[in-house]
Amino acid sequence: MENRSIAVLKKLFDSGALHEDCITQLKTDDRKGVQQLIKTYEKKKRKEEIAEKKFMEMSIFEQRAYANGYEYIAGIDEAGRGPLAGPVVAAAVILPRDFKLLGLNDSKKLSEQTRNYFFHVIKEHAISYGVSVIDSKKIDEINIFEATKLAMHEAINQLNPKPNHILIDAVNLKGLPCTSEAITKGDGKSVSIAAASILAKVSRDRIMKKIHQEYPAYGFESNMGYGTKHHLDNLMTSGVTPYHRKSFSPVQHATYR
Template identity: 65%
Template sequence: MEKQSITTLRNLLQAGKLTDAQIEAMKKDTRKGVQQLLTTYEKQKIKQVALEKAFVEMCHYERNATASGKRYIAGIDEAGRGPLAGPVVAAAVILPSDFKLLGLNDSKQVSETARDMYFDYIIEHATSYHIAVVDSDVIDQMNILEATKLAMKDALTQLNPPADHVLIDAVELSNLPCSQEAIIKGDAKSISIAAASILAKVTRDRIMKEIHEEYPMYDFKSNMGYGTKFHMERLAEYGVSPYHRKSFAPVRECL
């Protein structure tokens, strides 16, 4: 086989189009650049195997529910329980049995760029999904835990087709029309919860960036409403915005 240029081999590697014959030829090629590409290829292969293994492990709860006769298995997660400002957002999503998205994990473990790509992919391929938003006024009226549960139940009950089993990140909900499992750190253990985590966080981050345009002094686009040092300084200087949670102690102290 005639030796291919290093540029050609690099392009094939980046496109994932290297054939087995080309890989074998590269192993016999003494050019330093080729050997570097081969090292990169081997690392990518190891990473791919690890991603495949992780994805299979994260489908454990879904497989068990399917084996018990459940058909529509939803994952639920929330974003925004801890911030001092903005809504709490919950998402519920039912994924098809052939769903596959390597690298999908707890939204906090995924880069913003990857979250945005995953968000679009999940919405396009989900069997059903719904995203519920509960604003700061309601949070102040009923407390953050109850507001979170309200958002979760709203997201779940809007699914079509409805879920007959639900996997929830850490929280137990009452009076559900289906069976449920509350899983500690579920967004890192269940692919359905991880998908819901992405939908909830991306939605909330986008809301906070919109709020930032209205109240740029708090830098919501960077802190997403969390009580960073800068946020606390601006809260003391400018006072409380309509989006702050007045029942939260650091905000209440500024009233």
């Protein structure tokens, strides 16, 4: 093992082809490059162990539901309750019992690149998922909280097979076809809700980027409709778009200025 070049050893480390006994042997190799490879490997291993532990902690609600005899457990979350423009989007997802995606977390805590990758993985492996979009006009008609609940119900109704149990991020939904739990900050406590949060946020972000092409002055591609200073300044100078929520206070002031 010690006779192998550092370039070869790096490929073996990267491919995961080295067993622990080989790594133990390499710790006696006095080449600085080898020792750096070992440090990098051990750092990566610690990071994976932390991610594994976090994933197990976030699977507690699902495992408890499985233990109670439920087969299809759905996670529900939304994106876009607070912005001044754009829709509110809800997603529902049923993951396989053996689903595993280390690093899965509240979508807001992930980079855009990671969210987009996880979005693809979740859609590819989910037993079923649904995404519902409620536009700003409907939000103004029934208020944002009712619009959020409507989006959640619509997302649930898209699921096939139907869920036996539903885990919801913070919202108590009535009229569900099965048992449910509302979990405060559930997108950081349940893998199913976290997965739903990613489906909802990525879906909404893509909508806002399309709206940005139509109305580039407001910076929707970066602020996603939230009331940043740039957005508010342009709201007052350029006026209200069809995508703004006219029932929200800052937009009301711009509408009737």
